[in-house]
Structures are given as structure tokens and as C-alpha cells.
Amino acid sequence: MPGYVAAVRIGDRSEIHAGGRRALEPESPPMTADTLFRIASITKPMGAALTLSLMQDGVLALDDPIDRWLPEAAKARVLVRRDAPLDQTIDLARPVTIRHLLTMTSGWGVVLEDTPLQRAMIEGGVFPSAMPTPMSGDDFWRTVAGLPLAFQPGDGFLYETGMNVLGVLLTRATGTSLSQLFADRITGPLGMTDTAFHAVDVDRMAAAYMPGPDGLTLMDPPDGAFARPPVFEELSGGLVSTAADV
Incomplete structure (x- = not known):
């Protein structure tokens, strides 16, 4: 695992901690509290x-x-x-x-x-x-x-x-x-400014990997498929977000 962002909320208090990097390459940027991830089925x-x-x-x-x-x-x-x-x-x-x-x-x-x-x-x-x-x-x-x-x-x-x-x-x-329905009814009213069907800032996007018998394989780089608006906004798993927003 190249890195992580963990968020815990108890009452009105939130703690967000980050470690590691956004990709396996040692020169990749560090994970930060505002790193963007493909949140997959959390979209549901x-x-x-x-x-x-x-x-x-x-x-x-x-x-x-x-x-x-x-x-x-x-x-x-x-x-x-x-x-x-x-x-x-x-x-x-x-x-x-x-x-x-x-x-x-x-x-x-x-x-x-x-x-x-x-x-x-x-x-x-x-x-x-x-x-x-x-x-x-x-x-x-x-x-x-x-x-x-x-x-x-x-x-x-x-x-x-x-x-x-x-x-x-x-x-x-x-x-x-x-996208507009979420902005009007969910992400807008809740101030979830980093949540959308593509990365709002590609420079903050983490790489996505798939596990395999020989370790992790790159599935989507930070500037890959989720760096631009999709043809089909998928309610099953298409959103990108941050730990703070979620």
C-alpha cells in the first residue's frame, strides 16, 4: 500500500491523518488530508x-x-x-x-x-x-x-x-x-466541494491499484480515466472524493 488517509469523527470533532505517498514511485507526492480518491461503492x-x-x-x-x-x-x-x-x-x-x-x-x-x-x-x-x-x-x-x-x-x-x-x-x-442533482441536493448544501464524478483537482488525485499474485498493478494513474468528466455518471461507483468530505 503506497499510502493512506484515515478520518474519524466523534460528535463535532474530526481527526484526519495521512501517511505514505499517492503512488508507489518514491518520488510521488505525499498523501495529504485533501488527497482525492475514487470512492467506488461509497457512491451507492x-x-x-x-x-x-x-x-x-x-x-x-x-x-x-x-x-x-x-x-x-x-x-x-x-x-x-x-x-x-x-x-x-x-x-x-x-x-x-x-x-x-x-x-x-x-x-x-x-x-x-x-x-x-x-x-x-x-x-x-x-x-x-x-x-x-x-x-x-x-x-x-x-x-x-x-x-x-x-x-x-x-x-x-x-x-x-x-x-x-x-x-x-x-x-x-x-x-x-x-452531477447537478448532487450539487443542488447533497454536495452543495453539505459543503462537499471535493466530491464529483471526476477529480476536481488532478494534482491531488491518488493512483489506483489492483492486488495480484505479484503485488499491486496500476489500474488508473492520477491523470487517468477519473481525471475528466465521464460519458456516463455512474450511481453505482463513479464518485471521486476526499476523506474529509465523506
């Missing part, structure tokens, strides 16, 4: 908070069927079993709702087993990756909507994909980008 609860704020204002409701904004969802098919061929499907037993997306029980999500559905997700470019998805939100949804659900809505749990579907829904329900 922040997306849930954003959704609840829209519910509070009456824009949408927890049990609204999502086909109000994503009409293709009304035609979704469900696999007869998770490992079935993609053409072995049955009708929806109930509509997919916003509640299903928030609780990751919609039937869309990460299929870890080698199944026809997993292979179709990989081929279609919608299987989760640590790097930004290189397609628009509408194209992402169009691809996901063309695949069957792994189970009936509410009858199982699959991580990840439903949050990105929710992100597309929120932009359609409001006519506003996720």
Missing part, C-alpha cells in the same frame, strides 16, 4: 440519499414502477432460473419499482457465475468494471433492458447494476444530470 449510499431527497419533494415515490420513466422495463422478461439460456424466460410477476433498485432486488445485477446472462453482460459492456463505463446512460439502460432479469423483482439480491439503472431514472425524472 450517497445515491440513495439523493433519491430520498427527491422523494421528500414528491418527485417520485419508493413504490413507483420504474416503467413510468423507463418504459422498456414493462416488457422485461425473467429467466426461468439464473443459469438458463437467455431465451428461456417467463413474464414479470410484478413491476420493478424504485424500492427494488435501491435494495438491489430488481433482478438486474452482478452475476458472478459463468452463465449465459453473465456472458451477455460482458459482451454488451454492462458487466461492472473498476473503470468508467464507455457508453452513455441511455445506451447502458438500452443494453440492460435487452437482457432478462435473473429473478422476479423482490425475490433475490444482486449487487450493483440496479443503482446505475436508478441513476438513469433520476436524470429522466428530473431532466437534470446526476
Whole structure:
């Protein structure tokens, strides 16, 4: 591990400590309290908070069927079993709702087993990756909507994909980008000036690594994929932030 930033908050008191460097190279800048990180799945609860704020204002409701904004969802098919061929499907037993997306029980999500559905997700470019998805939100949804659900809505749990579907829904329900919704409702009011869907200051960005059998492998350099606004603002894991903001 090249470095760290740790934050602890008790009541109104916060302590932030940093050590090491932002990359493995010995000449790389030191970690500091304001170093930027890709916060990955911490984006999900922040997306849930954003959704609840829209519910509070009456824009949408927890049990609204999502086909109000994503009409293709009304035609979704469900696999007869998770490992079935993609053409072995049955009708929806109930509509997919916003509640299903928030609780990751919609039937869309990460299929870890080698199944026809997993292979179709990989081929279609919608299987989760640590790097930004290189397609628009509408194209992402169009691809996901063309695949069957792994189970009936509410009858199982699959991580990840439903949050990105929710992100597309929120932009359609409001006519506003996720960046602007966060700025208006979450990051702006809370003073989270370092939180966005890309690095607000590339000079403060840490490198990202993946562990492997031979140690750490560079996945994304500080000036890499998260240094610029993405094509698709992913509610499943697209935010960049600091320990202080989070």
C-alpha cells in the first residue's frame, strides 16, 4: 500500500491523518488530508440519499414502477432460473419499482457465475468494471433492458447494476444530470466541494491499484480515466472524493 488517509469523527470533532505517498514511485507526492480518491461503492449510499431527497419533494415515490420513466422495463422478461439460456424466460410477476433498485432486488445485477446472462453482460459492456463505463446512460439502460432479469423483482439480491439503472431514472425524472442533482441536493448544501464524478483537482488525485499474485498493478494513474468528466455518471461507483468530505 503506497499510502493512506484515515478520518474519524466523534460528535463535532474530526481527526484526519495521512501517511505514505499517492503512488508507489518514491518520488510521488505525499498523501495529504485533501488527497482525492475514487470512492467506488461509497457512491451507492450517497445515491440513495439523493433519491430520498427527491422523494421528500414528491418527485417520485419508493413504490413507483420504474416503467413510468423507463418504459422498456414493462416488457422485461425473467429467466426461468439464473443459469438458463437467455431465451428461456417467463413474464414479470410484478413491476420493478424504485424500492427494488435501491435494495438491489430488481433482478438486474452482478452475476458472478459463468452463465449465459453473465456472458451477455460482458459482451454488451454492462458487466461492472473498476473503470468508467464507455457508453452513455441511455445506451447502458438500452443494453440492460435487452437482457432478462435473473429473478422476479423482490425475490433475490444482486449487487450493483440496479443503482446505475436508478441513476438513469433520476436524470429522466428530473431532466437534470446526476452531477447537478448532487450539487443542488447533497454536495452543495453539505459543503462537499471535493466530491464529483471526476477529480476536481488532478494534482491531488491518488493512483489506483489492483492486488495480484505479484503485488499491486496500476489500474488508473492520477491523470487517468477519473481525471475528466465521464460519458456516463455512474450511481453505482463513479464518485471521486476526499476523506474529509465523506
